[in-house]
Amino acid sequence: MKNRLMENVNNFIMLMEKKKSVKFSVYGAVFLVMLIIPKIGLPMFMVRIMTMIGMYVILSMSLNLITGYTGQVSIGHAGFCAIGAYTSALISLNFGTNFFITALLGAVVAGIFGLLLGLPTLRLSGTYLTIATLGFGEVIRMVILNWESLTNGPLGITKIPRPVFFGIELTSLNGGLYYLVWILVIITTVVIYRIIRSKMGRALMAIREDELVSKLMGIKTVNLKIYAFIISAFFAGLAGSYYAHMIRYIDPNTFTFDTSIMIISIVIFGGMGTIKGMFLGSALLISFPEVLRFLQEYRFVVFGLILVLMIRFRPQGILGGQSRRDYKMPKGVNLEKIMKEG
Amino acid sequence: MLKIENLHTYYGNIHALKGINLEVEQGEIVTLIGSNGAGKTTTLGTMTGLLKATEGKVFYEGTDITNRPPYEIVKMGMSLSPEGREVFPQMSVEENLKLGAFIRNDKEGIEESFKRVYDLFPRLLERKKQTASTLSGGEQQMLAIGRSLMTSPKLLLLDEPSLGLSPNLVLLIFDLIKSIKEQGTTVLLVEQNANMALSIADRGYVIETGKVIIKGNAKDMLKDENIKKAYLGSL
DSSP states (O other): OHHHHHHHHHHHHHHHHHOHHHHHHHHHHHHHHHHHGGGTTOOHHHHHHHHHHHHHHHHHHHHHIIIIISOOOOSOHHHHHHHHHHHHHHHHHHHOOOHHHHHHHHHHHHHHHHHHHHHHHTTSOHHHHHHHHHHHHHHHHHHHHHOHHHHOGGGOBOOOOOOEETTEEOOTTTTHHHHHHHHHHHHHHHHHHHHHHSHHHHHHHHHHHOHHHHHHTTOOHHHHHHHHHHHHHHHHHHHHHHHHHHHSOBOTTSSOHHHHHHHHHHHHHHOTTOSHHHHHHHHHHHHHHHHGGGGGGGHHHHHHHHHHHHHHHOTTOSSTTTOOOOOOOSTTOOHHHHHHHO | OEEEEEEEEEETTEEEEEEEEEEEOTTOEEEEEOOTTSSHHHHHHHHTTSSOEEEEEEEETTEEOTTOOHHHHHHHTEEEEOTTOOOOTTSBHHHHHHHHTTTOOOHHHHHHHHHHHHHHOHHHHHTTTSBGGGSOHHHHHHHHHHHHHTTOOSEEEEEOTTTTOOHHHHHHHHHHHHHHHHTTOEEEEEESOHHHHHHHOSEEEEEETTEEEEEEEHHHHHHOHHHIIIIIOOO
């Protein structure tokens, strides 16, 4: 009974996806609504939640590249986030550099740490890699906590400057922070989309399915896994930098194991290996605690319950396991022609 | 075409290959037979760069390819279809085949390979949109072999293609291996089904506990009383 319902939902979504006109009008409508959200007098906290959702879309999208598409589970993504945040915050405080440059630097430094973590650990498989990333996240937190001369230790960094765009300070009030995060979301989405539709993306998915055979097909599995890890860390760092300049205060407890778990929950919940799932997952999981606020201290019980039910009845995630697009072959290979002749 | 000299491989502390010597000439089917744990799969793994040799050399068309990474070896034209019908389970038949052509950019060549694979295995053409994990055992084996052919190999290595298939399918698969050879691809066939393997092969090697113990002409080996007793059963 349940399965049939799910099947119907799947079929419906697939049908709608095929109709280009439906697709474009839905996307267009969503885009317009998103565009006017800060301007229609919604309560401030709602705009803030929308902003947080945007940030988590970037984070889950970055984790999705390695967990959803490549099959490498990381539960230390908050570590990359923290590196991006601290790098960006410290540079802008000490040198007065503009956010757009410090954020890029924060992302690059996080990417470098992705390489440093990836080089020794990506030869590990499955669970071992996951434990290594868990350790990495904690190591980063402890270093930030104890390296007081640089990070100000447990007191954290305060008065981080707001992003400034051509002389305009971006705040929650003028909606600038909201637009900024969603522009970053668009950039992230386009980059990740291009990657997974490329030959590299095809190889990453092959690695997820069967690493041994991927090697035998001539795929450079170790290199590709490291590239994916660097890109993933880069975007996690970018989201971290954004967070630092949005909240204007960071301390070692800003990016903890809970953050990492939240990110991976979104990836699993939304649907591993899908892009739309990251939007849906972030929207639902970030707004759950707010929507359920009337339950007071029981709301995280409900939150947990929803996750358990999800794993039981739809382990592939809400949008998982249905979007399939054909791989692109090298330019000009005409398979239809072969079919006819064969 | 392929020459292996005194090859040694370890799994941790276990000395799996203890000096394998083996040769494959262009245009042959050579079979490597032996019982479980003799080192057949290890030999293939070491040749293709999945495992590291501690001693000895592998030459392919005169080039030393010992311990080169798998992607270089595939590019040189040696492709392994691994044991146990390992297909990409969540991908369609066609996507599996496309991944076989991953390293290639020659447009006509890829089209030709597709045509060749679909000609050899019409079942794959019928099921090109089907998810690989839902194929039957025999079809998955065909897909694994077809995918290896998509790399356009000069030397095809097959690891136990008959494993777990019904007698009829085994006959079919061995027939197809003969056709692959006739199309000009050299085949190194690793098998436990010694009888069948020797009947289509030109030459054979028997290995036991990491060493080649018998080698020779396949037809002679089929008649050899000792081999019959040890590997062919009393048929």
